[in-house]
Amino acid sequence: MIPSIPISRRFQTTYALYVGVFFLYLLLPLVVVILFSFNDSLFPSLPWKGATLDWYLGAREPRLGIFNDGELLGGVWTSIIVASATTLLSVGVALCNAFLFEREHFFGKNFLYVMMLVPLVIPGVILGVSILIFSSSVANQLDDLWGIEIEGLRPGLLLVVLGQFAFITTISTLVISARLRKFDQSLEEAALNLGASRFTAVATITLPYLKPAILGAAIVSFLMSFENFNTTLMLVGSDAPLTIAMFDRLKEGSTPVINAVSTLLMLFSGLLAAVSIFVQRPPTGKN
Template identity: 65%
Template sequence: MIPTIPQPALLKALWTAYVAAFFVFLALPLAVVAVFAFNDSLFPSLPWQGFTLDWFFGDTRPRIGVFHERPILRAIGTSALVAACVSVLSVGVGLSNAFLFNRYRFPGQGLLYVLMLLPLVVPGIVLGISILVFSSRIANGLWDIAQWDIDALRPGLALVILGQFSFIATIATLVIGARLQKFDHTLEEAALNLGASRLTAVRTVTLPYLAPALVGAFVVAFLMSFENFNTTLMLVGSDAPLTIAMFDRLKEGSTPLLNAVSLLLMLGSSLLALVMIAFQRRG
């Protein structure tokens, strides 16, 4: 609907109702999860039994809270470690890719760009299976030929980082490249004319301009890695990230503890998003 074009009142009402229903559809499940994180019951369902903080701070069974549940805390730490590694790698490679596709022209550039985008259209579970099969064959081949057993090629955190990095780096490239396209190249040329080297000009002129995009790409990569499930499920070893740990808990039966974890994740994601928005506005 275009606001500048007069519309019948009925159409405006229907449009408003549609938008409201859309946001209710998105927000209602999250609100339900948040509310039942405080339900004084062993089951996250009606009827409401009263308000409690046991699912956050409880230290006796069966009401062990998030902050006293060591497997969950360990899984959160594992997810944070994986997300940090994936984010650093993705931003570094994304920055290089952005310069490559924006500053240079070479044969096969279009094909290379399409190949870079390809992981975004491949289902995550297919991507995970492909990486697992490929790495396992390499590991088995090295063992058969030279008796080398490389743990990084077996299911585990190294393979999880590699699997997530394979498609998150593409998103980081698009985020950084979009800002680099708006950069005024004459600013670099002015620095070069004043005696700066090419590397110094990029470090002192271009990178500060790209700082909001770098922070945004890091935050997006961190959140995508932290909540990834499909690819991680195929590549995980004994150290399970949070999404896999929660999935294993759900197979045993849902409890308000999982609601509490979900609420903390929503708050953490919202906080990171607000930090990113504030940094980009300042930049």
């Protein structure tokens, strides 16, 4: 809405009602998930049978809580390993990509930039299947021709990391590039004129300026990797990340422990999102 244009009270009321209904539509399913994680019932559904912490702290079946569920905790640890590896690879390559596309001029630059964006428009399932077929074909050829067996090309955590890295790197590149585009290169030139090397100028001036974007990209990469399902499902082996472990558990029959896991994931994602907003907030100085 434009402040300078007169707006009727009816329009203001309708607009406020629309915004309220929109956020209610977004938040109500999350609230329901949280509430049923405390429901004293073996099923995550009505009727409400009272409050309990069994789905968080329960130590025995059939009320085994998340903090005592070895399978789900193992999935959490596997997800942390995959997300950490994916984040390190994605942010490292994204930083190089940002300098390449923002600082350098070369033949085919626009084509490469478009190709970098392609994984964002490819469905995760298709991306996972493509990587799986390619890696399996290479592994089979190496085994048939030279008798070389490379387990890393078979379904497993390495392929999961590579599959997630394929599209998360693009997002990290866009985040870092957006901030690098605003950087005043005359600061680097001044450092070079004072005798600093190119590496020193970038390390002491440019990278500190990019630090909020790098941290923000790392947080986004970690969250996207931790919660990814489509690509991971196609590439996973015997070690299942949390999303796959939850999917397997749902196939056996849902219990409120899944709600408890979802509640903790929402809390964890919210905290990381808050940290991301905080680190990217511009510093405020005193007048």
